[in-house]
């Protein structure tokens with residue numbers, strides 16, 4: 001039984017205990033039984049695995065629409081100082097032998113075997129059933145082990161107090177954070193990420209997002225016809241973000 | 247036990263009783279009457295009157311005692327299980343939407359709903375280091391002020407209630423199940 005099952009039992013037994021049940025209006029009990037499956041998005045389930053495919057041949061050097069889209073969606077400042085949180089960065093890659101150069105966005109790769117989760121001493125860094133790797137900020141103590149463990153340098157620490165957060169994206173000082181695959185959108189039933197929307201709006205169409213477990217999803221079909229490589233594939237982390245043309 | 251010891255002990259007890267009577271805090275019920283900002287003691291009474299809508303998602307007395315349990319539970323379901331927060335009537339987003347003050351559109355400023363009661367109870371709130379203390383802009387997705395009628399997907403009242411609770415129109419081609427109406431029907 002997982003920790004959350006234990007937790008849920010304690011909650012139901014404590015708050016909705018025998019004594020209290022009689023005093024509760026029917027609404028809450030109804031909500032308890034129907035919890036999770038009545039809203040716009042279904043709860044996180046192992047039946048899907050969210051993934052992203054980046055076509056570097058379409059990604060334009062010098063364009064940072066995806067970065068701005070992410071900043072706006074998640075309430076980041078957009079600063080790039082060494083202490084500013086950045087969830088997604090544009091990286092220019094050049095092969096010194098051939099001088100072939102291309103640009104790509106780098107963010108949390110949503111590893112299937114995430115090293116950040118392995119090292120977290122509090123259980124704050126975790127992988128959701130649907131493959132999204134997140135930090136539970138209620139549990140994070142800001143030790144930053146996960147930042148050291150991440151081979152992609154995908155995580156940021158919030159050094160300064162944050163004000164005017166977006167209601168759907170709580171974030172604050174003392175916690176580590178990284179790309180969440182726009183989890184607030186997914187939980188609300190939307191099926192695109194902010195970086196993808198921004199890229200499409202620029203007319204580049206370099207980012208695809210979808211369910212890797214569904215063979216009929218756009219992303220699975222593209223992977224089947226064109227392939228897609230993991231960055232640092234030799235680490236066997238089975239990342240959820242794949243790249244074409246690297 | 248000697249008489250003298252008993253007498254000393256009795257005096258101490260009397261002193262303790264006096265001290266207790268002198269320093270007993272004003273009971274919270276006094277603040278529950280909806281009066282806010284009244285100064286009846288050295289400590290300003292909490293402001294418990296900032297709220298939109300008819301009534302809370304749970305009885306006020308219950309909430310006063312148990313809101314932290316609800317928040318603890320929902321932080322698990324929201325973060326780990328992916329329950330949609332915007333559409334969950336027990337999420338902190340909807341608490342803030344309803345209880346933000348007219349004064350500064352917040353629950354965490356001086357004299358605001360959350361802050362004033364926590365100051366009164368001397369319990370630090372850390373929620374708003376991360377969570378927004380301002381409403382999300384969307385109307386509160388619960389206790390819509392529409393009359394309760396029979397469940398009939400063709401009735402505009404049902405559609406309104408559904409829309410207010412779920413933030414979207416029901417799929418009118420599909421049959422409305424009991425699940426769809428959980429939270430819509432109270």
Ligand code: SF4
Pocket residue numbers: 107108109110111114115116117133149150151152153154155178
């Ligand atoms: S890319 Fe880094 S932060 Fe993301 S899951 Fe992998 S190890 Fe964790």
Ligand code: SF4
Pocket residue numbers: 119120121122123124125135139140141142143144145146147175176
């Ligand atoms: S910084 Fe937070 S999420 Fe990262 S390892 Fe430490 S406790 Fe875990």
